[in-house]
Amino acid sequence: MAVTEQQRRAYVAAQAADARVNVELQTEDMVLNIGPQHPATHGTLRVVARLDGEQVVWADVVCGYMHRGYEKLTEVRTYPQITTLVNRIDWLSSFANEVPFILAAEKLMEIEAPPRAQYIRTILFELARIANITLFIGTMGADLGAITPVFYAFRDRERILNQIEAVTGGRFHPNFDRIGGLKDDLPRGWIDETKNAMVRVREFCDELEELLMGNEIFQARARGIGVIPADVGLAYGLSGANIRASGIDWDLRRDQDLPLAWKDLDWKVWTHPDGDSFARFWVRLQETREASKMVDQMLDGLPAGSIQAKVPRIIKVPAGEAWVHTENPLGEMGYYIVSQGGLGPFRCKIRSASFNNVSILPWVLRGTYVPDIITILASLYFILGDIDR
Amino acid sequence: MSSADTEEQEQQDAAVENDAAAEANAVRQEILDQLKAALGDAVVGEHIQGGDLWVRVNATDWRRAAEACKNAGFVYFDFLSGLDWMPSAPNPEDAETLSVEPEADADEAPDPEEAAEAEAEHEAEPQPSEAGTVAAFETAGGEPDSGWVTGVAGGETRFQVFARFHSPRRHIGVTVKADLDDESPAVASIHDIFYGAEWHERETWEMYGFVFEGHPDLRHIYLPGEFEGFPLRKDFPLLAREVKPWPGLVDVEDLPPAEEARQDAAINAAQEAEAGEGGS
Numbered sequence: 001m002a003v004t005e006q007q008r009r010a011y012v013a014a015q016a017a018d019a020r021v022n023v024e025l026q027t028e029d030m031v032l033n034i035g036p037q038h039p040a041t042h043g044t045l046r047v048v049a050r051l052d053g054e055q056v057v058w059a060d061v062v063c064g065y066m067h068r069g070y071e072k073l074t075e076v077r078t079y080p081q082i083t084t085l086v087n088r089i090d091w092l093s094s095f096a097n098e099v100p101f102i103l104a105a106e107k108l109m110e111i112e113a114p115p116r117a118q119y120i121r122t123i124l125f126e127l128a129r130i131a132n133i134t135l136f137i138g139t140m141g142a143d144l145g146a147i148t149p150v151f152y153a154f155r156d157r158e159r160i161l162n163q164i165e166a167v168t169g170g171r172f173h174p175n176f177d178r179i180g181g182l183k184d185d186l187p188r189g190w191i192d193e194t195k196n197a198m199v200r201v202r203e204f205c206d207e208l209e210e211l212l213m214g215n216e217i218f219q220a221r222a223r224g225i226g227v228i229p230a231d232v233g234l235a236y237g238l239s240g241a242n243i244r245a246s247g248i249d250w251d252l253r254r255d256q257d258l259p260l261a262w263k264d265l266d267w268k269v270w271t272h273p274d275g276d277s278f279a280r281f282w283v284r285l286q287e288t289r290e291a292s293k294m295v296d297q298m299l300d301g302l303p304a305g306s307i308q309a310k311v312p313r314i315i316k317v318p319a320g321e322a323w324v325h326t327e328n329p330l331g332e333m334g335y336y337i338v339s340q341g342g343l344g345p346f347r348c349k350i351r352s353a354s355f356n357n358v359s360i361l362p363w364v365l366r367g368t369y370v371p372d373i374i375t376i377l378a379s380l381y382f383i384l385g386d387i388d389r
Numbered sequence: 390m391s392s393a394d395t396e397e398q399e400q401q402d403a404a405v406e407n408d409a410a411a412e413a414n415a416v417r418q419e420i421l422d423q424l425k426a427a428l429g430d431a432v433v434g435e436h437i438q439g440g441d442l443w444v445r446v447n448a449t450d451w452r453r454a455a456e457a458c459k460n461a462g463f464v465y466f467d468f469l470s471g472l473d474w475m476p477s478a479p480n481p482e483d484a485e486t487l488s489v490e491p492e493a494d495a496d497e498a499p500d501p502e503e504a505a506e507a508e509a510e511h512e513a514e515p516q517p518s519e520a521g522t523v524a525a526f527e528t529a530g531g532e533p534d535s536g537w538v539t540g541v542a543g544g545e546t547r548f549q550v551f552a553r554f555h556s557p558r559r560h561i562g563v564t565v566k567a568d569l570d571d572e573s574p575a576v577a578s579i580h581d582i583f584y585g586a587e588w589h590e591r592e593t594w595e596m597y598g599f600v601f602e603g604h605p606d607l608r609h610i611y612l613p614g615e616f617e618g619f620p621l622r623k624d625f626p627l628l629a630r631e632v633k634p635w636p637g638l639v640d641v642e643d644l645p646p647a648e649e650a651r652q653d654a655a656i657n658a659a660q661e662a663e664a665g666e667g668g669s
Binding site: 063064069071072073107232235237238239248250255256257304305306307308310313319320321322323325332334336349356359360388 | 439440441443464465466467468470472473538540541553557560562564582583584585587588596609610611612613620621627630635649656659660662
């Protein structure tokens with residue numbers, strides 16, 4: 001592969017930095033270590049950046065501080081038990097993790113959940129998205145030095161979590177999806193409460209749009225920072241709002257045929273041509289608003305009927321291989337299940353969004369300045385459990 | 390609406406569904422032909438099912454396959470990982486626990502007929518395959534090509550590397566597999582074709598021990614640097630299970646007959662109500 005101009009410059013700068021470190025300053029290195037316990041990493045991610053003055057010449061990402069070995073653990077559990085594990089991958093939108101796994105198992109079993117269950121699944125999926133992205137909107141502000149948005153975000157996310165809790169009994173880990181349907185139906189009065197909550201979500205979006213996006217400092221710190229061209233993003237496997245912010249009009253909710261309610265809804269996929277940190281923030285904010293409208297439509301069109309298809313008491317999945325991916329709040333999440341007809345999967349490859357989203361960091365951090373590291377980390381938006389699995 | 394009408398409607402729906410499936414598979418066949426034209430003899434296995442496409446290539450042509458996929462429009466990198474087809478019995482108690490009939494349940498059952506029925510149903514269900522595969526493995530004496538199940542698109546060795554690429558324009562994905570050598574699994578790195586593969590190759594290396602030739606920095610990504618062994622290989626013991634069998638297996642026991650009948654009645658009532666609504 002040809003050496004790009006950027007790489008050549010990075011190499012020269014690194015050599016120069018080494019020479020200075022070793023000869024002039026007589027110190028061991030000029031390495032800036034961010035994390036594993038740093039607020040900007042939202043968990044235990046470690047970024048090691050070698051600096052030339054204020055400029056990053058080389059950066060490496062160290063993960064694995066939270067690796068829990070889920071792919072191995074899935075091999076010794078039964079299908080219904082695995083939802084408990086996958087709940088804890090992206091813990092801010094746990095329900096959304098369960099859905100592709102259950103769909104993959106259902107695909108192999110060739111069963112489909114009844115329409116009402118599909119709708120409730122999609123509603124909870126979108127609520128999980130709103131809960132997750134709401135927090136992103138707040139913490140991105142906090143990472144850039146604006147304290148207020150994060151309080152608003154936590155306040156308004158609570159309303160969504162209350163609605164999720166009212167249905168599933170769990171604020172963070174619902175463990176509510178079952179093969180062939182759902183554990184339970186919606187409680188009485190939930191639809192009206194949720195509609196009220198959706199109104200508040202849109203108010204929150206409007207508020208933050210003015211408060212944060214119109215803010216001059218925020219714009220100065222986010223615009224033109226961490227630009228990712230579309231082809232590079234695709235080759236790194238960037239997905240979700242990160243790739244839509246680079247102008248790729250691709251959303252797995254719209255672009256594939258899944259037994260979920262998205263195909264019945266009227267909604268829009270938002271993209272932004274810039275590919276910078278501001279674009280990523282902007283796309284996510286629009287998506288939150290769009291998701292609240294989708295929930296409204298689904299609540300209006302909720303079909304009646306049962307919430308559970310007839311499945312055997314002991315769930316055995318026929319031999320075969322299936323891949324199902326969905327558009328999760330953080331990006332594309334998929335499960336590749338290899339079944340040999342047993343009670344649990346023979347192999348379950350978990351493709352989580354953040355792992356690929358973060359793998360671009362060494363590329364995108366090269367040549368940036370120290371404060372921009374924080375902006376880029378915040379705007380790429382990752383959940384540690386989703387990187388480390 | 391008469392039942393004949395509904396039947397006709399259902400048949401039509403099924404026909405439409407079949408057409409859609411056939412169309413989806415035809416598109417995949419087209420892509421497969423395209424890849425075959427680009428790769429020639431390198432393609433050794435293929436599979437099209439349920440709107441998904443699998444291609445198995447020679448390990449020596451792994452890089453070429455990745456390039457061909459990228460040229461065919463599969464520019465988005467989903468994942469890269471490994472497969473170990475060695476049959477596993479991570480929890481040997483699985484088979485035993487399940488083959489024991491829940492006698493206590495039969496005693497408690499208020500209706501002997503129901504209990505007998507439940508028992509018959511339980512027996513009729515195929516036993517888990519773990520016991521079978523373990524036996525097959527033992528008789529095979531560790532030979533990978535006798536009696537090992539190797540998934541779709543086939544396979545001749547214990548290890549396979551597989552990757553998935555997606556086309557965000559056509560909304561189609563392809564899974565590419567390659568057989569690797571049992572003793573020293575190695576394959577060319579594709580990190581400069583799909584940049585995202587760099588981390589996935591590091592992960593696959595540490596989990597399966599596959600060596601990716603040409604990878605710039607093959608080191609641990611999740612596990613500590615001094616870690617020994619390859620955890621996702623089937624012969625790597627899961628220590629927690631060695632010490633204590635998985636207690637969660639009780640979860641797959643039959644429900645008490647009364648509770649099962651109650652749940653069945655609820656599901657049937659709901660389905661009848663739905664059918665009634667649809668028919669009127």
